[in-house]
Amino acid sequence: MSISELSSLLKEAETGGLAAIAAARDQAGLGRARAAVLGRKAPLARVRSALSDLDEEQRRELGRRANEVRTRLEGALEQRERAFRAAEESNRWQRERLDVTLPGDEPRLGGLHPLTKTIWEIVDIFSGLGYRVADGPEVELTSYNFDALNFDAQHPSRSEQETYYIGETGEVLLRTHTSPVQMRVMESSEPPVYVVCPGRTYRRDVLDPTHLNSFAQIEGLAVDEGITMADLKGTLQAFARELFGRDLDIRLRPHFFPFTEPSAEMDVLCFVCRGSGCRVCKQEGWIEILGCGMVNVPLLEWAGYDIERYTGFAFGLGAERVAALAHGVPDIRYFYENDLRFLRAFEGVA
Ligand code: 2NL
Numbered sequence: 001m002s003i004s005e006l007s008s009l010l011k012e013a014e015t016g017g018l019a020a021i022a023a024a025r026d027q028a029g030l031g032r033a034r035a036a037v038l039g040r041k042a043p044l045a046r047v048r049s050a051l052s053d054l055d056e057e058q059r060r061e062l063g064r065r066a067n068e069v070r071t072r073l074e075g076a077l078e079q080r081e082r083a084f085r086a087a088e089e090s091n092r093w094q095r096e097r098l099d100v101t102l103p104g105d106e107p108r109l110g111g112l113h114p115l116t117k118t119i120w121e122i123v124d125i126f127s128g129l130g131y132r133v134a135d136g137p138e139v140e141l142t143s144y145n146f147d148a149l150n151f152d153a154q155h156p157s158r159s160e161q162e163t164y165y166i167g168e169t170g171e172v173l174l175r176t177h178t179s180p181v182q183m184r185v186m187e188s189s190e191p192p193v194y195v196v197c198p199g200r201t202y203r204r205d206v207l208d209p210t211h212l213n214s215f216a217q218i219e220g221l222a223v224d225e226g227i228t229m230a231d232l233k234g235t236l237q238a239f240a241r242e243l244f245g246r247d248l249d250i251r252l253r254p255h256f257f258p259f260t261e262p263s264a265e266m267d268v269l270c271f272v273c274r275g276s277g278c279r280v281c282k283q284e285g286w287i288e289i290l291g292c293g294m295v296n297v298p299l300l301e302w303a304g305y306d307i308e309r310y311t312g313f314a315f316g317l318g319a320e321r322v323a324a325l326a327h328g329v330p331d332i333r334y335f336y337e338n339d340l341r342f343l344r345a346f347e348g349v350a
Pocket of ligand 1: 179180182183217219220221257259260290291292293294295296299313314315316317318
C-alpha cells in the first residue's frame with residue numbers, strides 16, 4: 001500500500017472506529033465494537049502491519065499517528081464503558097430500591113391451648129384461696145390409685161375393661177384420677193393441707209362427644225381442724241361464681257364416691273338461661289360441674305392423721321367438660337384434633 005492509501009485507511013480507522021463505538025447500545029455491543037476497532041483484522045491493525053513496507057521516516061510518522069489514533073479509540077471505548085457501567089449501576093439502585101419504612105410481615109404468634117387456659121384459670125382461682133399446686137406420677141401404684149382411696153377389691157373401675165394396667169402384676173397402672181397425688185401429699189405432710197392437683201388421667205373409655213380415654217382432671221383437697229360441709233359449699237360456691245359468673249348459685253345433690261362420705265355432685269345455675277331451661281343445660285336449668293364430698297375417714301387414717309382433730313373436703317372435675325361448657329364446644333374431641341381453625345377461635349380468649 002502506498003503512503004496515501006495507508007493514510008486514508010488510518011483516517012477511516014479513526015472515523016469508522018469512533019462511529020462504531022458511538023453506535024454501541026450496550027456493554028455487549030461495545031465489546032463487539034472493541035474487537036472491530038482494535039482487533040487483529042481492524043483497519044488500524046492493517047495499517048500497523050503495513051508499516052514495515054515503508055521507509056524509515058514515513059514509518060515513524062505514520063506509526064506515531066497510528067498510535068495517536070489507537071489512544072483516541074481506546075479513550076472513546078473507555079469513556080463509553082464508564083457510561084454504561086454508571087447507567088447499569090443506577091438501574092440497579094432503582095431495581096433494588098427498598099422502602100425500609102414499610103411495616104414488615106407480622107409473624108403470627110402462637111397462643112395457649114384453650115384447655116390449658118381453662119386449667120390455669122381454675123388453678124388460679126384456688127391459688128387465690130391459698131391452695132398450693134401439686135403433681136405426681138401418671139404411671140401410678142394400684143395401692144395409691146385405688147386401695148388407699150377406699151376402693152374395695154370388687155369395685156368395677158378396677159377391672160381391666162376400665163383401667164390401663166402396666167405389666168402383668170396388677171400393681172402398676174395409668175392413674176384413673178389425680179387423687180393419688182393428694183394421697184402422696186397427705187402421706188408426706190401434716191395438716192393444714194390445701195392443694196389442687198391438675199394432671200393427665202386415663203380411663204379405658206370408648207371415645208364419643210363426652211368421653212376420652214385420657215382427660216385432664218383437676219382435684220382439690222383441704223384438710224384442717226374444724227373443716228365442715230359448710231366450708232366445702234362456701235369454697236365451691238366461690239369457685240363457681242369466679243369461673244361462671246358473679247351471681248350464679250350452686251346446688252349439691254347427694255351422690256356416692258368411695259373416697260368421700262358424704263358425697264355430692266355440684267351443679268351451677270345455667271349461665272345461659274339462669275334456670276328456665278335451654279339447650280345448653282338440656283332443659284335442666286342447672287349444669288353439673290364437679291363431684292365432691294367430705295374426705296372419708298379411712299383415707300385420713302391411711303395418712304396417719306389424727307381423725308379426732310382433722311376433717312377435710314375434696315372435689316374433682318374434668319377440665320375438658322368445663323372448657324367445653326364455658327366455650328360452647330359440642331364435642332370434647334375437638335380439644336385434641338389440633339385443627340388450627342378450631343384453636344384460632346380461642347386466640348385472645350382469656
Ligand atoms: C369427679 C369426681 C372427685 C374426689 C374427686 C378426692 C381425693 C382425695 C380424697 C377425697 Cl385424696 N376425694 N377426690 C372427691 C370427690 C369427687 O371427683 O367427677 N371427677 C372427674
